[in-house]
Amino acid sequence: MTLRIRVNRKGVESMTRQIANQLTNLISTGAVVVGNMLPSERALADSLGVARNVVRGSYDYLEKAGLVKREGRAGRRVRSKTSRAKAIPKRVRKSVKKR
Secondary structure: OOOOOOOOOOOOOOHHHHHHHHHHHHHHHOOOOOOOEOOOHHHHHHHHOOOHHHHHHHHHHHHHHOOEEEOHHHOEEEOOHHHHHHHOOHHHHHHHHHO
């Protein structure tokens, strides 16, 4: 799966946030289909030319937002909209909106 993500190294926003926002947009528009696996941290980091920790932070943000689900060593899978709403506790939703 090739994702069209661009990182602006000179931008005000952190690279972690840029990647997370772009992945969120790809998921919400349907470019990344519910149930599909996201690329591995290493594969995405190599393709973007960033450190693996940057991608890991982006994926962690998406997990906290309820957009993806970690499936052990297999990777992360995009969650369905119905499970997302039920899975996010209210306090987490508030903390995600504050960022």
